[in-house]
Amino acid sequence: MNAKIALAVGMTAILAAVLAIPSQAAFAATVNITIVPGASTKTNDAFSPNPAQANVGDTVIWTNKDGALHTVNSGTGGTADKKFGLKEDGSPVLIPPSKTFEWKATEAGDYPYFCSLHPAMVGDLKVAAAGSGGGATTGGNTTTGGNATGGGNATMQQGTATAQLDGKSYTVTSKSATSKVTTATITAGKSVNVAFDKAGEMELTLPKAMISGIQSVTANGQTVQFTSTNSTDSTTIKFTAPTGATSVDITGTMVVPEFGVIAALVLAVSLVAVIGVARFKGQAFGFRL
Template sequence: MNARIANAVGVTAILAAILLPVSALVPAYAAEVAVSITPGSSTKTTDAYSPNPVEVNVGDTVVWTNDDSQPHTATSGTPSGGADGMFGGEAGSFGTVPTPDATQSFTFEEEGEFPYYCGLHPSMIGTVMVAAGSGGNGGNGGEPAESTATAELDGESYEVTSMSADNSVTGAEIAAGESVTLTFDGPGTAEVTLPKSMVSGSLMVGGAAAEVVNEDDQSTTISVTVPESGEVVITAATVVPEFGVIAALVLAVSLVAVIGFARFKGTAFGLGRL
């Protein structure tokens, strides 16, 4: 009986030793990240590939699609040094040529910065930046995570909530009566929930109508694209005004009422026009 147990334990240990390294090499939530070879790219440089640089994690696959009417390559290396053979063609070769609408893909298994270019149009250059995260294109490991930031104005606090797999909201600032500026720790997309006590009415992001994901009596959730700068400026029909503005309006109304009352009393008692 003891021998059977010992044999079972031994077999289990051997299987674990074989399978564990294999599973450790397979990243969780590996993603496919799209890169466009943009229309008219033969006359472009760093904007020929979009996004550029493209940011991925170890285990992610980058898929280049030729959206131009001319053939192009996405060849690993530099125009001055030539193809290095990592992707898009063998070392020293001209490179693989994706014809219009064709695709090319490569899975990155190590972190680092990997330059590439077009063998047909060497002015076209791009970079793949690979982070050590375990799959998923984004700062939160491919899994959406919630983050919050609080804006304060005249003693009042307004909490902004963001849900994103790419970044986290780190700050919120109110320009009274004008806009709300949100700061993120990196580029990407996010769904941002804003309290209606802070902004309400038609929301605009970067001068364009915001994409509303959800709205209720208390808040509005919009989808935003965060640029490399990490700042998103939101305007609305109503942005919480400064206390001073409200106080000035109240004071003005009060003065008008006092003057009107005084004139009425003067007329009623024959005091003449004040």
């Protein structure tokens, strides 16, 4: 029992340590700035990126990719304010070609800087507070992703359209982030046409009394891939309407037939039956029909 508690405490401590290290490390990043080739003759394009963004705790590294000596001194108008880029004796730190200069950002603020050998070369470094600015930058990226997903769900809109046939109504429901169903039309015994306002990913739920055994989905005569799920009284199909398509034709093993068709069928069956009975009766009574 004691061993179990000790193990639990130990595990918790390890977990806490593991969680603590990366969260600290996550904020301390390296910000790279390049002293570009030909920098001597450049101005605010001598450093890249410019302006550069960093967070408190970050290490900023300037790399000299030019063939000449340069310096990076905080300050403006060719006057160093001694925040970075100077040696203890007050002279600028020279950065030879392909060498680097590093500075750790410990305080938030705006740090304009220049090259003391070529004062026309100017740059700007913006350091944001690690707690708010730093968190916001990292968190901001995460939030963007979150919004993309969340936003997708949030903007999922539902639409309905009702088709009429022989006095009966059949309602089609749509679910999509980009589009809404506008109209539904039944071609009796053949297909169902569903129109929507925009192309894109779409989910349609169609009553089985309207169409069942869904076989194909086409848009502008082109076959559209779809997946379907069945419930007791409806079928839900998912597909992506191709660009430019604003309606799909859906066929199934059963599409509600027109009342006229049913009536004709019923009439035909009745007629055959009547004739049959009449023939039988006629034979019985000695006359032929």
